[in-house]
C-alpha cells in the first residue's frame with residue numbers, strides 16, 4: 001500500500017547511484033547480507049567487569065579490526081553466519097560494557113558533561129538512565145531508500161536548535177514512555193516483521209541513549225539494518241562504539257565552520273566534531289548526509305559543507321539537500337529564520353551542489 005504513496009521508494013531499488021553508495025545496506029535490507037550488530041554478537045571478547053576502561057578500549061580497538069575482517073568473510077560467504085557460535089562474551093557485549101561505564105561520566109556527545117547518569121544525575125540533554133520513547137511507527141517521509149522506515153523517536157537532544165521541528169520531543173515537552181531494552185527489542189522486531197526496511201534510531205537525538213540502544217539490540221533477533229539518525233554532535237568514543245552497530249549513518253551536516261552553530265544551536269565546535277564524525281562514518285559504514293538549507297545561510301554554511309563533502313568524502317556521496325525548513329519553536333529569535341526559503345535560495349543551493357561537483361545528491 002505504501003508504494004502507492006512513495007513510488008520513488010520502489011524506483012530507488014534500481015537507482016545505480018543510490019545502490020553504489022549504500023550497497024551493503026540494500027543487501028541487508030533484502031536479507032542477502034547480515035546486519036552488523038548480529039555479526040558483532042558472534043565475535044568473542046575476553047574481558048570482565050574488573051577490567052579497567054583503558055583495557056576495555058584497547059580490546060575494543062583490536063576487535064574492531066577483527067570485526068571488519070569477519071564482516072568481509074561473512075559477506076563473501078567464506079564464513080557461514082549460521083555456523084558461527086555465540087560466544088560467552090562478544091565484541092557487542094564489550095560495547096555495552098564500555099557504554100555503561102560512559103554513563104557514569106557521561107561523554108556520549110561533544111559536550112562531555114561528565115555527570116553520573118547511573119546515579120540519577122542528568123546533563124545538558126536531560127536524559128536519565130532509562131530510555132524514554134515518544135513514538136514508534138513506519139515512517140513514510142524519509143529518503144526513498146529508507147521507506148518504510150521503522151522509526152523510533154526518543155526524547156532529549158544534545159543540541160538546542162532554536163528552529164527545531166521536533167522541539168516537543170527534543171526539549172522534553174512530552175514525558176514519553178519508558179521502555180525496557182527487552183520490550184523495545186520486541187518493537188524493533190515487530191517493525192521488521194511489518195515490512196520496514198530498517199530500524200531508524202532518532203529523536204531528539206539517539207546519542208544520549210547509546211548504552212540503552214546497545215542493550216536493546218542485544219535482544220533483537222531479526223536481521224534489520226540499523227540507521228543511526230543523528231545531528232552528528234557526538235563524541236569520538238561514541239563514533240567508535242557505533243562501528244559494528246550502525247549499518248547506515250544518516251547524519252545531519254547543519255553548519256559551516258563559522259559561528260552559526262553556536263548562535264542558532266548552542267553547539268560550539270560543531271564543524272570540527274561533525275567533520276570528524278562524517279569521516280569515521282564513512283570508514284565504519286555507509287552514509288547518507290542531510291543538509292537542511294536555512295534562509296540566508298547559503299554562503300556561510302551550504303557552500304562550505306557541500307564543498308567539504310565533495311572534497312573529503314567524494315563527489316558520489318549520497319547527500320540530501322533539504323528545502324523543508326519552516327520556522328518552528330523559537331526560530332523567531334533568529335531574524336533570518338523567521339521565514340521559509342525563497343525559490344531563488346532553493347535554486348542557488350542546487351547550483352552550489354553542482355559547482356561542488358556532487359553527483360549523487362537529491363532534493
Ligand code: SF4
Pocket residue numbers: 106107108109110111112113114115122123124125126127157158207208
Ligand atoms: S549525552 Fe547528555 S549528559 Fe551526556 S555529555 Fe551529552 S549532553 Fe551531556
